Amino acid sequence: MAETISDVEETVKDKAKDTITQAIELETETRVDANTPEEINRQIHRDMEARVLYFAERPKDVSRRLDELDREWDIERLLEANAGLFSLMGLPFGVVRSRWYLLSAVAAAFLIQHAMQGRCPPASVLRRLGIRTTREINHERYALKALRGDFENVHMDGGKDPEERARRAIEAADARV
Numbered sequence: 001m002a003e004t005i006s007d008v009e010e011t012v013k014d015k016a017k018d019t020i021t022q023a024i025e026l027e028t029e030t031r032v033d034a035n036t037p038e039e040i041n042r043q044i045h046r047d048m049e050a051r052v053l054y055f056a057e058r059p060k061d062v063s064r065r066l067d068e069l070d071r072e073w074d075i076e077r078l079l080e081a082n083a084g085l086f087s088l089m090g091l092p093f094g095v096v097r098s099r100w101y102l103l104s105a106v107a108a109a110f111l112i113q114h115a116m117q118g119r120c121p122p123a124s125v126l127r128r129l130g131i132r133t134t135r136e137i138n139h140e141r142y143a144l145k146a147l148r149g150d151f152e153n154v155h156m157d158g159g160k161d162p163e164e165r166a167r168r169a170i171e172a173a174d175a176r177v
Contacts, residue, residue, distance in 0.1 A: 029135050031118025032075055036127045044132055052143045052170055056162035062148045069141050074134040075126055082122060083111040135177055143173035 033041055055062050073081075090104030114120040146154045146169040154172040 029133075032123065032127070032133045033135070035117070035119035035123070040127050044127075044130060044136060047130065048136065048140045048143070049166070049170060051140060052147065053162060053166040055144055056147055056166040056169065059147065062144050066141060066144055066148075069137055069144075072132070072137055074137055075123060075131045076134065078126060078131055079111065079114055079120070079123060083107045139173050139177045141173075142176045143169040146172040 051065070055065055084107075086107035087104040090100050090102070090107065093100035094104065110120040110122055114123055143166075145151065147165060151172065154168075
């Protein structure tokens with residue numbers, strides 16, 4: 001009996017760890033969206049819908065667009081690269097004039113702020129410029145793959161109407177992300 005109780009306790013602990021890990025991963029995935037003004041999120045989504053419609057009208061170009069998406073930098077990658085660049089720029093300039101060391105410190109502080117809170121001033125600027133999260137890029141990727149017919153369980157029975165096909169592809173992508 002004691003062995004059974006300890007087994008149950010272990011199972012409960014494992015499930016609790018899994019639940020916490022999933023919550024942290026989800027929070028990390030959505031924190032940029034949550035810290036972006038809703039009108040910007042809506043514009044980014046409308047732009048994605050327009051691109052999917054464009055490619056629904058041009059199905060031969062879908063593979064090319066998927067290749068472009070593979071090379072697109074998400075906001076996390078862009079923030080990390082810029083923080084590293086500005087940190088490195090501040091070091092040699094700081095040798096000439098010590099005030100430049102602040103550039104390295106500010107870049108590091110913004111990166112830490114983004115890591116802790118999911119927001120920082122450069123992220124706000126990048127979002128306004130339309131830089132997307134990995135999740136948003138994948139949303140378009142899944143919609144385009146659905147358009148192309150990559151998923152067995154997604155039926156693009158919309159006939160020849162590109163708007164209907166685009167709508168169905170986006171709905172299929174909504175279910176994946």
